[in-house]
Amino acid sequence: MAAPDTARSRAAILQLTAERAGHCAFFFDFDGTLAPIQEDPDTVHPADGIVEVLAEVNRRLGKVVIVSARPADFLRQRFAALPDVAVFGLYGLEVQRPGGLVETDPSAAPFVQVMSDLADRARAELPAGTRVEYKRLSVAVHFRNAPHLGPEVEQWGKERAGELGLRLQAGRMVVELKPPGQRDKGSVLREETEGHSCAWYFGDDVADLRAFAALTAREEADPDFVGVRVAVANAESGHALIEAADIHVDAPEAVPTLLRALLDQAP
Numbered sequence: 001m002a003a004p005d006t007a008r009s010r011a012a013i014l015q016l017t018a019e020r021a022g023h024c025a026f027f028f029d030f031d032g033t034l035a036p037i038q039e040d041p042d043t044v045h046p047a048d049g050i051v052e053v054l055a056e057v058n059r060r061l062g063k064v065v066i067v068s069a070r071p072a073d074f075l076r077q078r079f080a081a082l083p084d085v086a087v088f089g090l091y092g093l094e095v096q097r098p099g100g101l102v103e104t105d106p107s108a109a110p111f112v113q114v115m116s117d118l119a120d121r122a123r124a125e126l127p128a129g130t131r132v133e134y135k136r137l138s139v140a141v142h143f144r145n146a147p148h149l150g151p152e153v154e155q156w157g158k159e160r161a162g163e164l165g166l167r168l169q170a171g172r173m174v175v176e177l178k179p180p181g182q183r184d185k186g187s188v189l190r191e192e193t194e195g196h197s198c199a200w201y202f203g204d205d206v207a208d209l210r211a212f213a214a215l216t217a218r219e220e221a222d223p224d225f226v227g228v229r230v231a232v233a234n235a236e237s238g239h240a241l242i243e244a245a246d247i248h249v250d251a252p253e254a255v256p257t258l259l260r261a262l263l264d265q266a267p
C-alpha cells in the first residue's frame with residue numbers, strides 16, 4: 001500500500017491518468033466523500049461544484065460511478081443532473097444504470113421482511129438519542145447525536161448480527177446491519193473496472209477499504225493497470241484509510257479542486 005502522496009507523486013498520478021483519458025473509471029463514495037457529514041442524513045446533498053465536475057469527468061476522462069451505502073433511489077435523486085452515471089446503492093446490493101430501473105441483487109431479496117422487522121425492533125429496544133435509518137435491505141443505527149451510546153449500539157448490533165445471521169458494518173458514528181453474502185464495494189470495483197486500464201476510488205470510511213483493496217489486487221494482477229486510492233481525511237475513520245491512500249484531500253469540498261487539476265492535464 002502506498003503512503004499518501006509519496007510512493008508516486010501526485011503530479012505523476014495525474015499525468016498517468018490523463019494519458020489514459022477515455023479508458024479510466026472514477027468511483028465515488030457519497031457521505032463524507034462527495035457530501036459533508038451532517039447530523040441529519042436526510043438533509044445531505046453533494047458539496048458545491050461536485051455535480052458539475054463529475055459531469056465533466058464523465059464526459060472527458062471516463063465513466064463516473066457512485067458506490068454508496070445509501071439506497072440507489074436516494075442517490076439517483078441527489079444526482080438527478082447526472083443521468084449518464086450509474087449508482088450502486090446499499091454497498092452494491094442495488095444498482096441503477098443509466099436509463100434503467102433499480103435492480104436488486106437476488107441474494108438480498110429474501111431479507112426485506114427481516115430488515116423491516118429489525119428496524120422496528122431497533123426503534124423499540126435502543127435508547128432515545130439513537131436514530132434508526134431503515135433502508136429496505138439494511139438498517140443503520142446512528143449515534144452521532146449521542147456518542148456515549150456508541151458502545152451500546154455496537155453491542156446490540158453484534159448480538160442481532162449473530163442471532164439473525166447478518167453482516168455488521170461499522171461506520172462514522174453508525175452501525176449497520178446488512179444481509180450476509182460477499183457483495184460489497186470491493187466486488188463492485190472488481191466488476192466495474194473490467195475493460196479499463198485505470199480507475200480511481202474516492203472514499204472516507206472503513207467500508208471504502210474494500211474498494212481500495214480491489215484496486216490494489218487489480219494492479220497486482222495487471223502491471224499496466226493504474227489504480228488510484230483517494231482518501232477524504234477525517235478524524236472519525238482512523239488511520240487505515242489514509243495509510244492505504246495514494247492521495248488524500250481534507251474534505252468533500254476539496255474533491256472538485258483535485259478533479260479540476262486532473263481535467264487541466266487531460267487532452
Ligand SMILES: O=P(O)(O)OC[C@H]1O[C@H](O[C@H]2O[C@H](CO)[C@@H](O)[C@H](O)[C@H]2O)[C@H](O)[C@@H](O)[C@@H]1O
Pocket residue numbers: 029030031032036037038039040041044067068069070133140142144171172173174176205
Ligand atoms: O457509503 P456512504 O455513502 O459513505 O454511506 C455511509 C453512511 O452514510 C450516512 O451516514 C453518515 O452520514 C450521515 C450524514 O452526514 C451522518 O449523520 C452519519 O453519522 C454518517 O454515518 C448514511 O446515513 C448511512 O446510511 C450510510 O451507511
